[in-house]
Amino acid sequence: MGKLFDYRTCPTTGLRVDRAAENLIKANAVVAIVFLAIGGLFGLLVALTRWPAVHFLPADWFYLALTAHGFDVLLVWIIFFEMAVLYFASAVVLNSRLAGPKWAWTGFGLMLVGAVTTNVAVLQGGSSVMFTSYVPMMAEPHFYLGVILFAVGALLGCGVFFGTLVVAKREKTYEGSIPLVTFGALTAAIIAVFTIASGAIILIPTLLWSVGLVSHIDPLIYKTIWWAMGHSSQQINVAAHVAVWYAIAAMVFGAKPLSEKISRMAFLMYILFLQLASAHHLLAEPGLSSEWKIFNTSYAMYLAVLGSMIHGLSVPGAIEAAQRSRGLTKGMFEWLRKAPWDNPAFSGMFMSLVFFGFIGGISGVVMGTEQINLIMHNTIYVPGHFHGTVVAGTTLAFMAITYLLVPLIFRRELMMKKIARWQPYVFGFGVAGISIFMMGAGTLGVSRRHWDMTFADAVLPFDYPAAAYLMMTLNGIFAILAAIGGIMFVVVVVGSVFFGKKLAEDEKPSYPEVPPESVAVSHYGSSETLKIPGTIMLVSIFFVAFVLYYFVNWKYLSEVWPLS
Amino acid sequence: MALTPPSERIWWRQPIAKIELIWIIVAFTWGLIMFFMMIYWHGAGKQNLSNEAYQIKPQAFAQKAQAMIDEYQVREESGFPVVRPPPGSDVYLIARLWQWWPILEFEKDQSYRLHLSSMDWQHGFSLQPVNINLSVQPGYEMIVTITPDVAGEYGVLCNEFCGIGHHNMVGKIYVVE
Numbered sequence: 001m002g003k004l005f006d007y008r009t010c011p012t013t014g015l016r017v018d019r020a021a022e023n024l025i026k027a028n029a030v031v032a033i034v035f036l037a038i039g040g041l042f043g044l045l046v047a048l049t050r051w052p053a054v055h056f057l058p059a060d061w062f063y064l065a066l067t068a069h070g071f072d073v074l075l076v077w078i079i080f081f082e083m084a085v086l087y088f089a090s091a092v093v094l095n096s097r098l099a100g101p102k103w104a105w106t107g108f109g110l111m112l113v114g115a116v117t118t119n120v121a122v123l124q125g126g127s128s129v130m131f132t133s134y135v136p137m138m139a140e141p142h143f144y145l146g147v148i149l150f151a152v153g154a155l156l157g158c159g160v161f162f163g164t165l166v167v168a169k170r171e172k173t174y175e176g177s178i179p180l181v182t183f184g185a186l187t188a189a190i191i192a193v194f195t196i197a198s199g200a201i202i203l204i205p206t207l208l209w210s211v212g213l214v215s216h217i218d219p220l221i222y223k224t225i226w227w228a229m230g231h232s233s234q235q236i237n238v239a240a241h242v243a244v245w246y247a248i249a250a251m252v253f254g255a256k257p258l259s260e261k262i263s264r265m266a267f268l269m270y271i272l273f274l275q276l277a278s279a280h281h282l283l284a285e286p287g288l289s290s291e292w293k294i295f296n297t298s299y300a301m302y303l304a305v306l307g308s309m310i311h312g313l314s315v316p317g318a319i320e321a322a323q324r325s326r327g328l329t330k331g332m333f334e335w336l337r338k339a340p341w342d343n344p345a346f347s348g349m350f351m352s353l354v355f356f357g358f359i360g361g362i363s364g365v366v367m368g369t370e371q372i373n374l375i376m377h378n379t380i381y382v383p384g385h386f387h388g389t390v391v392a393g394t395t396l397a398f399m400a401i402t403y404l405l406v407p408l409i410f411r412r413e414l415m416m417k418k419i420a421r422w423q424p425y426v427f428g429f430g431v432a433g434i435s436i437f438m439m440g441a442g443t444l445g446v447s448r449r450h451w452d453m454t455f456a457d458a459v460l461p462f463d464y465p466a467a468a469y470l471m472m473t474l475n476g477i478f479a480i481l482a483a484i485g486g487i488m489f490v491v492v493v494v495g496s497v498f499f500g501k502k503l504a505e506d507e508k509p510s511y512p513e514v515p516p517e518s519v520a521v522s523h524y525g526s527s528e529t530l531k532i533p534g535t536i537m538l539v540s541i542f543f544v545a546f547v548l549y550y551f552v553n554w555k556y557l558s559e560v561w562p563l564s
Numbered sequence: 565m566a567l568t569p570p571s572e573r574i575w576w577r578q579p580i581a582k583i584e585l586i587w588i589i590v591a592f593t594w595g596l597i598m599f600f601m602m603i604y605w606h607g608a609g610k611q612n613l614s615n616e617a618y619q620i621k622p623q624a625f626a627q628k629a630q631a632m633i634d635e636y637q638v639r640e641e642s643g644f645p646v647v648r649p650p651p652g653s654d655v656y657l658i659a660r661l662w663q664w665w666p667i668l669e670f671e672k673d674q675s676y677r678l679h680l681s682s683m684d685w686q687h688g689f690s691l692q693p694v695n696i697n698l699s700v701q702p703g704y705e706m707i708v709t710i711t712p713d714v715a716g717e718y719g720v721l722c723n724e725f726c727g728i729g730h731h732n733m734v735g736k737i738y739v740v741e
Binding site for chain 2: 030036059063093098131132136137175177178180181218220223247249250251254255256257258259260261262263264274282284285286287288289290294298301302303305306309310313317318326351367369370371375376377378379406443444445447448449450451452454455457458459460461462464465475532536540543546547550554557558560561562563564
């Protein structure tokens with residue numbers, strides 16, 4: 001067969017890598033990391049301001065920085081990186097050419113212009129409306145315009161992903177069904193289309209309202225539809241980072257899913273039920289019935305939670321099965337103890353898995369319980385929760401796979417290996433601390449998005465308990481730790497991408513070690529590989545923690561003023 | 565591997581390992597328990613958010629609040645009227661940039677129908693240190709029946725960002741024996 005498109009052959013995997021796809025992955029990943037650095041810096045400024053003894057920024061700058069922080073990391077960093085993941089999981093994994101690279105570049109351009117436009121609007125000072133931009137508070141028109149352009153660009157990227165699936169199928173670049181990682185990316189892309197459509201439905205009228213062409217936007221309608229974008233965009237992250245977990249388990253261990261059927265069913269549950277969770281943001285609103293709230297906030301009887309709990313077993317289970325088949329069979333945890341903890345791709349991925357489940361996952365379900373939400377709604381418990389999901393979960397997983405993309409896609413040796421080795425730990429524990437201490441402060445009533453917890457300038461005084469000050473101080477300290485971890489990541493990756501030793505066309509990278517495909521192990525159905533006692537112990541601990549924490553919060557709720 | 569097509573072409577016909585099946589059943593059952601727990605609490609629990617709400621113009625809500633203030637004001641504090649409405653009555657709390665208006669005084673263990681609405685932007689009713697948190701919307705009036713069961717002085721904070729004075733938006737509720 002002739003060369004239908006410009007590709008090189010990957011010396012590690014033997015796959016053909018479309019150069020157009022490769023360049024797009026590089027461009028999207030680099031821009032993503034730039035915005036991670038910018039948004040992360042804003043986040044540090046926010047945390048330092050909320051540290052009572054430091055109280056770094058003045059009020060107007062604080063609200064400006066918080067708006068920029070939310071937009072840059074929650075949307076821009078993550079969606080740009082997800083575009084890289086989509087192109088990787090389609091063209092590269094499927095051994096195919098990318099469909100319509102020009103469309104992909106157009107999408108990239110729109111996203112970049114949109115991201116810059118909104119950032120300019122925020123930095124000009126007239127659009128400190130927070131990431132959520134709840135009406136009737138109005139931002140400058142170009143704030144909304146930037147978000148819309150960004151979303152349209154992302155939609156084009158999803159279209160290129162779908163097109164590539166069609167091309168790969170038609171040109172028979174693989175046999176049988178698409179790989180699980182691609183299936184996970186497909187889940188993310190489908191959720192993304194729903195997300196972006198919701199965003200367009202509400203932000204286009206809001207843009208028209210901000211220029212005076214629409215007279216009124218109902219705040220409750222806005223909130224309902226906005227969260228169909230706002231929460232769903234976080235569900236793209238969940239699907240994408242679970243796909244990344246499977247990808248890293250495959251690349252580092254040659255691990256095979258315990259059951260293709262179960263893992264795919266779990267992804268399907270995300271497509272069907274995960275979106276309902278936008279109701280989490282509406283539990284304290286007037287005018288919605290309890291029936292509506294209960295059905296939606298529970299993702300129709302927690303079926304999406306079921307999906308995540310399945311991945312929570314099958315990802316570590318696949319790793320354990322692979323490790324055991326290599327002879328690490330002693331006791332319950334030899335497979336885990338002797339895992340490559342000095343490989344940042346693995347350590348980052350495994351911490352992402354644990355923190356996402358224990359911190360982000362449990363707190364999310366508890367907070368999303370209709371009545372328990374009353375004692376947490378809009379307190380700083382909420383950012384505590386989503387720093388556990390989006391930062392300790394998604395961002396850490398994306399950082400981890402970046403350590404594999406640098407040698408495999410950027411074709412550069414990783415530099416500063418010692419820093420790289422420690423980076424996931426510094427960042428991971430920093431973020432875990434941020435999440436836990438914000439959640440602690442939230443249970444003591446500390447408000448989110450709030451400049452001054454001392455209420456020094458308020459007419460009527462109010463004092464939080466001393467423990468709340470301690471929590472916010474610890475939050476500030478751990479934010480510094482996380483910021484150091486973030487800087488380590490940017491330095492290692494940017495350094496390697498621009499100054500790392502170039503790999504020759506047929507040269508395999510020396511680090512991180514990636515096993516050749518032939519060691520793919522743990523044949524499904526063979527009884528000896530499916531004994532995964534360590535994983536059973538891990539999920540049992542998780543389950544007990546989940547049940548205890550859930551009922552403890554009902555206990556807290558039962559002690560507040562009766563209301564009906 | 566998860567990066568290659570499934571090795572068994574007919575992967576959907578592969579059996580499910582026992583451990584995975586057990587975990588799915590456990591997780592699904594736990595989901596049902598959590599689901600029915602919310603329904604159960606509507607019957608057995610004392611803390612449920614009312615679904616009673618109406619659309620209302622800000623001026624109309626302000627008038628009702630002013631009528632209550634005129635009738636039941638007992639004193640003034642830092643420029644805020646302190647209002648002590650009778651138990652069981654309708655009580656109005658205005659959220660506006662950047663005040664909770666007026667200060668309310670309740671009797672312990674008595675119930676009140678608390679009406680909440682905003683005059684301008686979205687606000688967040690955050691009763692501290694009890695830690696009850698509700699959204700307050702312009703154009704909508706939410707009515708919750710509250711029964712303060714501990715005497716004391718409570719803060720009403722705003723926990724929905726509402727502009728540059730957001731952090732100064734502090735109100736007060738007294739609960740007396």
